[in-house]
Ligand SMILES: Nc1ncnc2c1ncn2[C@@H]1O[C@H](COP(=O)(O)OP(=O)(O)OP(=O)(O)O)[C@@H](O)[C@H]1O
């Protein structure tokens with residue numbers, strides 16, 4: 422590709438040089454001929470003058486042989502013309518037979534007292550001649566040399582001129598070849614880079630060179646590559662995110678159908694058994710009815726939890742933000758759960774922060790979070806266990822209060838912790854279901870805490886216990902107007 426470009430550039434330069442040489446040749450031919458004629462004219466004039474001086478103006482005297490010998494010595498044809506134009510003597514032809522020369526341009530000039538010259542075919546000899554005439558006493562003395570001789574002389578000058586031009590063109594050709602190679606190699610790199618971009622190799626870059634037009638093109642192409650790379654990376658990220666969301670959505674649909682199907686199937690089965698006659702069997706009818714009620718309650722919990730989650734995600738959940746005392750929030754939740762803990766023989770201890778500590782939140786949402794965490798702590802802590810619920814200034818975050826629920830329960834395996842807050846995720850599915858759990862409690866906790874500017878954390882040790890905590894801001898963070906935060910609560 423670049424080889425062809427290089428060849429074309431070189432051919433273009435060569436053509437320009439050839440045209441230049443031809444132009445020089447045409448001009449040089451004319452200049453050489455003119456120069457040669459001028460110098461010959463001067464030369465012939467000088468020879469004529471010498472002859473006149475030697476002969477003392479006595480041109481007419483002397484034999485034809487001596488006239489002929491003189492012409493030969495002068496290197497041309499020698500003619501003497503009278504003032505009226507009649508030819509007196511000629512070294513090549515019989516003067517008597519020659520026509521009047523008075524009208525010949527060189528003779529006219531000479532008879533007017535100046536040296537004259539003319540280039541034309543001789544009517545007497547029939548070949549082209551250069552005539553040079555000069556004034557003498559008798560009239561005009563004319564010397565003529567054949568044009569072939571003029572041509573040879575002019576060609577010698579022309580040859581020298583062309584040789585000089587040719588030598589001058591050698592560095593020009595070398596320079597042109599170097600420039601052509603430089604330009605074609607840079608263009609080659611640009612073409613190769615464009616090919617890479619077309620193939621999707623957006624991380625490739627061109628080496629930046631110079632500030633000329635090619636340099637500008639290189640920079641523009643690099644910018645294009647950078648933008649394409651950025652866009653593709655962005656699209657890839659979005660694609661991965663979308664795939665993740667799609668997976669989560671599918672899992673959610675499967676989970677919801679499964680969770681709804683189990684209690685529904687149970688209700689259907691026991692109802693049919695009762696209708697088939699079991700309703701009259703006093704030993705089992707009450708047991709079956711209580712199972713039906715349990716499953717109906719479970720369905721109720723499931724739908725209400727799902728509704729809560731979807732309201733937060735769809736941003737239709739309205740929060741009533743205000744300042745509340747932390748100890749009050751904690752006590753409200755503990756009071757509601759204490760009977761359940763007492764029933765199971767679990768000690769519930771409160772460690773509130775100082776009485777003046779306030780947080781800016783939605784009291785109902787905090788109640789929902791604490792109820793879920795306490796419910797879990799009671800569910801997954803055996804009898805004689807202890808649950809501590811308290812508040813303290815958040816570590817490393819001024820203006821935040823951390824509320825925690827710590828139990829001495831069964832604990833959670835470390836590898837389960839990262840997925841614990843996903844919807845329907847349960848460490849021990851059978852056990853959770855047995856305890857009436859839906860697996861949505863912690864997902865709701867996470868979303869509610871996030872919506873209030875906090876974040877849930879968990880630390881746990883198997884058979885030793887777990888601690889769940891979340892942070893709440895002390896001041897108004899402007900979350901009541903900020904809907905974007907809730908807009909992020911879509912995954913898990
Ligand atoms: N304090 C805890 N100790 C041990 N395991 C816990 C504790 N809290 C939660 N878990 C584990 O995390 C899982 C998810 O809890 P989550 O509250 O989301 O669901 P659930 O309690 O099973 O059902 P529900 O929706 O009724 O709360 C539970 O099934 C349980 O395995």
Ligand SMILES: [Mg+2]
Nearest residue numbers: 793797862863
């Ligand atoms: Mg729970």
